[in-house]
Amino acid sequence: MNWKYQKTEIESISDFPDQTFGFIYIITHLPTNKSYIGKKFLEFTRKQKLGKKELKLLEGGKGRPSKFKIVQKESDWQSYWSSNKPLKDLIKNEPIENFKREILHCCNSKKQLTYFEIKYQMIHQVLEKPEEFFNDNILGKFFTRDLE
Numbered sequence: 001m002n003w004k005y006q007k008t009e010i011e012s013i014s015d016f017p018d019q020t021f022g023f024i025y026i027i028t029h030l031p032t033n034k035s036y037i038g039k040k041f042l043e044f045t046r047k048q049k050l051g052k053k054e055l056k057l058l059e060g061g062k063g064r065p066s067k068f069k070i071v072q073k074e075s076d077w078q079s080y081w082s083s084n085k086p087l088k089d090l091i092k093n094e095p096i097e098n099f100k101r102e103i104l105h106c107c108n109s110k111k112q113l114t115y116f117e118i119k120y121q122m123i124h125q126v127l128e129k130p131e132e133f134f135n136d137n138i139l140g141k142f143f144t145r146d147l148e
Helices: 052-058 085-093 110-123
Strands: 003-005 008-010 022-029 034-041 043-049 068-074 099-107
Touching: 003 022, 022 085, 022 110, 034 110, 099 110
Parallel strands: 003 099
Antiparallel strands: 003 008, 022 034, 022 099, 043 068
């Protein structure tokens, strides 16, 4: 099952608007109409140790050479089904047709991703409506239990 964005299916990373860094999504469990709002990066960046040949090429330059390089790799966005435990348990035990995955907003930076995730969670009042949303916290700082 692919992601839907503005009524079209997204099948590959090239289907996203230019400069897209990640997206805000909503996953809905259709039988209960309960949803989860989150964010997903399109690419991962990580440090990778340089090999002997790469280190050899850097010898003789000014200063101490770096022993790492930054590597980008496409994330698992196509098969991603949220980090929320109750939702993941439902997905394991029910047919995939019981769920709908939609992209709410495409973002161009990490900061935009965080901002728009919080914005959509606040607009939908995810912490105030535990019967409608799986979200039980926002940014790990605001929790449903704090509002009871």
